[in-house]
Amino acid sequence: MIADMDLEQLNRNNFRNCLEALARPGNVYQVYPYNHSVIMAMASMLLYPEVTFYQQTEGDWNMIKAITGTTEREAHEADYLFLDVPDKNILQDVKSGNQQNPEFSATLICGCQNLKSGTSVILSGPGVNGRRQTTLPAPVDFLELLAEKNRHFPLGVDLYFLSREHGICALPRTTQVDFL
């Protein structure tokens, strides 16, 4: 099925899974790769001329720029940031929006090996039915900084973890993360 998909079809399938992942934090959904890369697939799905991006990953970003018409920016200005691993220094700099326009905030897409190992946490908040125990593929200090960035809702950062096994899970700014 994946081999048969054109780019539009790939984008809409990946978007739907991305939307479900954001609406149900902690749940894992599938991302279909583009050009053998799930990061490239996310970039192709999210980017278009009205948004900007920053990347610190391997991949054919010249092709992504050519097919999406998107501009690359510094980390502190970018709407979407594509990272190989969760990076605390970059998270520190990204924009969180402002009180009138909280949507002027950054979205991080962080690569990881898999979504089964990492820091054990309990998630709660919108999209979570009560509380949900899971693991997040990021170190404690990164998740602590994320919690600090998201402390003053509606300001904050939305984050997706993207595994090499083609899984995606999301942490919107509304999700409360408690460490086990």
Added chain:
Amino acid sequence: MSDHGFAFLDGDAKKEIRRALLKAVALPGYIVPFASREMPVARGWGTGGLQITLSIILEQDVLKVIDQGCDGSVNAINIRNFITSVTKVMTTSKTSRASIIQTRHRIPEHELRENQVLVFQVPYPEVLTTVEPDTAQQKQMHADGDYSKLWVLLYEDTSQYGDSRISNRYPVQVNNHFVMDPSPIPKYDIPRMDNCPALQLFGAGREKRMYAIPPYTTVKPLKFDDREFKIEVFPGVCCERCGARDVFFDEVRLGSDRRYFCSDTEFCDKNMEKNDAA
């Protein structure tokens, strides 16, 4: 379908709507502006809901479209026909079978489940419009969490009439933060938004705005602590077709007679089938 790509909208239009949708889900109840496109129906006839549906729909989805609970009204049929003409998806009138339900002014009676998306058509997305006409000021009031003018409106109604006079579009607070317009659904449907397992998306094409309520999110009507939120009740009334009680009814006047039928036609049909089987 041959004249357009899948789901009518071009790729960049979908990406713009999808960007706004993701922000809306991350900010429950917050109104996200977006570049609303011209659609082949007039603005104000469901173009916001239509653009959301077309941006999220997949080949494997099963679509249901209702207008005030009815699968067979002109607006619902035209929107359903248009979506199927550009996507070839399957359609249904059964709430339990649908994966995407586009609705105007009702939430289906049948309990919604996870993996369903409810797309509302919204005429007036800004809840503060009735008390503050200035859009810049409205934005500032949301930023400050300043809903005092809504509370004053509520107080004036309560002091003069004993309760709020708002019959539909009752203001709700989402996730204890933003106050939003739930679209012109009756008060009967407001408690059913609270902690709903389905994802709820709201689109206002004419106003170029959208917002969302993620699943399992707190949705509370604005109400004074010492006043109970009262939904519409129909004491002693049952549906003339299926005999259902304690649901939301359409009142039909035939001469001097008032007759009542289930507002949700699929729910009514299902009851009829059960009655026939019994």
